[in-house]
Amino acid sequence: MSNPTAVTRRRLSLGGSTSALRVRFLGVVIFLAILVIAFSLLSPQFFTLGNGRSVLFTAAILAIAAAGQSLVVLTGNLDLSVGSIMGLTAYVVFDLAGKNAALQPFVVILALAIGALLGFINGVFVTVLQIPSIVATLGTLSIYRGFVSVYANAKEVTSGTLPPWMRALATQVWLGLPSYVWISAVIIAIVAVALTRLPWGRKIYAYGSNPKAARFYGLSSTRIVIGAYVGAGMIAAIAGLLLGAQVGNINSLLANGIELQVLAAVVIGGVSIWGGSGSVIGAAIGAVVLATINNGLVLLEVQEFYRLLIQGAAIIAAVWVDAIVQRRVIGSGTRRRIMEVES
């Protein structure tokens, strides 16, 4: 950087979009901080170790599912079937393992396989059949849930038939924190590394940022989008397994409707709904934000309506900020200077 004026100019003209992206990530962190401070002032029970643990425990499964959803949202698509994938996987895997004890050590592998298959189906609908993802996964949301209903035939998988080690895991505490919080942290770390360090992840960002450019770069949109859905399906399957072990008695409605919470976490966490930017860490913080709102408002004995109100406002505010950031990024990309810059 031998030319100081060039560098200064660069910094000036880049300020807009780079800082806009950074602000969006900081936004969720600041929002979380404000929530924590507000609840601490309003309720003496809030800022305690026990309550902190409880918030993180509630957030853990949501954060895992949000990490999976982030993969899909980063490509500019949605996965509304996440709750159905969780429910289907948990029911089928635990049912099989209950009937055949030899399968019990392999529940995780089984779940990953089922999740990958369901995600693959989503991906094929979106890429090969060119169905808009919101419609395609709305369809599979019903189909996967319908499949569990038929499979379950109105019966439950009872907690007694679950693999004992999974039952135990749900209540274990490691190094002062619930095991689920650690598992969640590990999964998020793996997804974060895959997204930032593996070519697989970088291509997801690139495709989401500008699908047309991806074509000129010779990237395969089919492979990238299916890859994201398969990843999301596998992660949702793990989330389903953990939720099932926690609940104990599993019926065909497990995790029904959770997709809205998951999407809310992703969006509040600063992953752009238009794809191409945001981080999985942000999505995880988004899950913690939702858990904090729930927890704090329960402590304050506030009606359900206010919880929904605050959650809804947070979603709209997050996407509003996202829209502003997106305009800046896209707008500055096509900006042209016709006249020479006056110096």
Next chain:
Amino acid sequence: MTNSDSSLRAAAIPRLRVSGVSKSFEAVHALRSVSFDLAPGEIHALVGENGAGKSTLVGMITGLLEPDAGSLELDGLPVRFRNPLDARAAGVAAVYQDPNLFPHLSIAENIFTGQYPKRSGFVNSASMREKARQLLKRLDFELDVDSLVAGLTVAESQYVEIARALSSDLRLLILDEPTSALTPGEASKLYEVVRRLKADGTTVVWISHRMEEVRILADTITVLRDGQHVQTSPSSELDDATMIKLMVGRSVTLEAVARQDALGPARLSVKGLSIPGIFDDITFDVHEGEIVGVAGLVGSGRSEIAQAVFGIGTHPTGSVTVDGKVVTPRSPSQMAALGVAYLPEDRDADGVISSMTIEANVALPSLKRLSRFGFMRQTRERELATTQRTALSIKGLVGDLVSSLSGGNRQKVALARWLATNPKVLLLDEPTHGIDVGTKAQVHDIMRDLARKERLAILMISSDLPEVLALSDRILVISRGRLVANIDIADANQENVLAAATSTRTGAA
């Protein structure tokens, strides 16, 4: 790569041989059996009018499109690229006037996406950034490789694309209208880069509309017309007049019709209109019954001026007077209410709604006038559309979808839409761009009638100089965002208008 080897064979074997390449899109022949050679280490200009098939040819060379017939030979070996990545791996790359980059990602990543330097499966970002820095340095270009592509100027984005092309062993670089969005300073820097690449043995294909640019850069010139190869000659053997004649295929003459005598009062007056960085201190009047032509290179700020007057985009400073009333243009609906209509250049994107019928398109800006108690009156809508269809002789029925029409007829629909509102001031942006010769003459007649008989004030932006000279009563020339000439038609000719348009008077210098 076998550099010594290829230089030995250089004289005999072309860098790229295009033989008998054809491509059709449905019934349209975009390219018909095109054959020519590109020599190693030359700058080869590819010229031709819009629609001559240049972009289709580039698409096929870079693997974006598949030829219907014909073959390509790179350094003597037959090649067929399946996609741009394939072509790039063989050292063939293209950079377009609108760079295709990932705005949310860093410069370094944009250069290496799809070909990341890896260490045990992971992206090696330290090495990626270092390599990116080196590539940009080779272009003598200093940019922070960690900054995002969002926010770069078009010129800077092009350097990122060129750096990307350089990241593989580059044999053939195609630049498609690279300077159309660049300032003169940026353009001359790009010329330097291209000359340096040539010195390194890279063949550069330069596609451009700017004669002076082709003149100073190209060693060889190839002319395409209507999808056919016309001629390939050394630059020194082809003068400008011949080149234009080959491109157009006919000597350009448009009959100028006798001017009407009396002009009415000024309908549109623009004073000191400015948007920082786009245009500066623009002042002109358009009178009743007058056609004012606006000439200037693409990207000189012509369209932006018309759009600012119509209330689109950034609000300008300065004043706009319509019919003696001073207004601040804030929105198209406000300006339309005052009797101003604007016909945009890219009619498929901005001018018509192709999934709707002719009738619905024509009625769109007049919805309020056509409805009673908030409901559309279908008979009135049909009447209006039929009147306009007849007046402009639009082919097709009023119930036909606009998407089924040819370019010329789409343009007429776009025009009809605004004429249906009975405007007083008409702003036309490239009204005959990309439409066939027959329809073009019709549109010219319509414009003359609108000015002379209907007494409209018309501001017409056009890159077609003969058209500007034939239709205008007065010509404004815009260069680099400044109004550099206001010439009465009696004093105007191709030479003085072109000279003004290409003048490079810059504020900074």
